[in-house]
Amino acid sequence: MHHEILLDLTVPIAAWYRSVTAEPRDDDPWPTFREFCLERSTSIRHTIATQTTQTNEIGRCAVLLPVLKIVADEVGPLSLLDVGTSAGLNLNLDRYSYRYQPGGGLDPADGISSAILPCKTNAETPVPAAIPIISGRRGLDQSPVNVRDPAQARWLQACVWPEKPERFTRLAAALEISREHPPPVFAGDAIDDVAAHAREAAREGIQSS
Ligand SMILES: C[S@@+](CC[C@H](N)C(=O)[O-])C[C@H]1O[C@@H](n2cnc3c(N)ncnc32)[C@H](O)[C@@H]1O
Numbered sequence: 001m002h003h004e005i006l007l008d009l010t011v012p013i014a015a016w017y018r019s020v021t022a023e024p025r026d027d028d029p030w031p032t033f034r035e036f037c038l039e040r041s042t043s044i045r046h047t048i049a050t051q052t053t054q055t056n057e058i059g060r061c062a063v064l065l066p067v068l069k070i071v072a073d074e075v076g077p078l079s080l081l082d083v084g085t086s087a088g089l090n091l092n093l094d095r096y097s098y099r100y101q102p103g104g105g106l107d108p109a110d111g112i113s114s115a116i117l118p119c120k121t122n123a124e125t126p127v128p129a130a131i132p133i134i135s136g137r138r139g140l141d142q143s144p145v146n147v148r149d150p151a152q153a154r155w156l157q158a159c160v161w162p163e164k165p166e167r168f169t170r171l172a173a174a175l176e177i178s179r180e181h182p183p184p185v186f187a188g189d190a191i192d193d194v195a196a197h198a199r200e201a202a203r204e205g206i207q208s209s
Contacts, residue, residue: 001033003047003158004040011036019162054145055159056086057167058174061093062100062119065128068093072132079205081198083190085139087147087156088183089174094134095181096174103127115173136204139185140197146185147178 005014013036014020016029037044072078082091097113098106103121107113108131121127145152153175160168186197 001037001044002160002162003051003155004036004043005162006154006158017162018165019157019160019168051155052143053159054086054143054156056089056145056156056171056174058089058093058096058115058170059117059167061090061096062098062117064090065093065098065106065131066126069128069130069132070126077133077135077205077208079136079201079208080134080138081194081201082137082139083141083194083197085141085144085183085185087145087153087175087178088137088139088141088185089147089171089178091137091139091183091185092174092177092181094131095177098131100125100127106131113173113177115170115177117170135208136201137183138197138201138204139183140188140190140193141185142187142189144185144187147175147182 001013002017002019005011005017005020009020013029013032015025016032018024068078080091080093082088085091095108095113096115096117097108099116099118100106100121101118103119103125104127106128145156147153156175157168157171160171162168186193188197
């Protein structure tokens with residue numbers, strides 16, 4: 001249903017969806033929902049028969065960053081290999097802004113990012129002092145998403161719960177960033193192909209350091 005709405009934001013049922021409506025209706029959506037399902041049944045059946053859930057959550061970067069910074073402080077610039085990368089959006093983690101609460105904010109070298117990731121911390125959290133330098137990046141996935149294909153990007157957005165507008169907004173920002181900086185994402189299996197990609201990631205990291 002969310003996918004059908006993203007294809008046409010003017011449909012009446014969109015008025016109940018937080019992801020696409022600033023002030024969503026809170027009355028009973030059922031009559032409108034039912035009518036829309038019946039109207040679009042061919043398209044909805046096709047989607048159900050051909051698509052599988054695919055997500056990419058950049059909010060995870062806020063919890064990966066402290067650990068990556070600890071590693072970078074020991075070894076220098078990092079070459080990332082993200083296994084199960086989806087669209088590879090987490091490979092752009094140095095292009096996002098972070099707001100650790102408490103702990104302060106971190107921004108990319110060129111200023112505040114359009115993708116801002118809040119993260120609650122406690123006394124144990126090793127809040128990083130800087131975003132680590134990324135010298136290489138590659139992603140591996142059995143069903144990679146091409147961020148430059150509007151249909152694939154739309155499906156990724158459709159798989160975000162519509163009642164989580166903050167997730168929807170940050171995914172939209174990350175997709176926009178990734179169109180300018182498309183993450184190198186490869187089709188492959190996490191077990192069969194990881195060793196070859198790890199070797200490549202290491203080689204790329206050394207070359208660009
Ligand atoms: C829940 S998504 C998480 C995506 C991303 N890592 C994130 O944090 O948002 C899991 C991803 O793992 C991929 N995946 C599952 N099994 C895999 C396998 N055996 N080899 C490669 N990718 C796999 C899926 O296609 C999917 O993109």
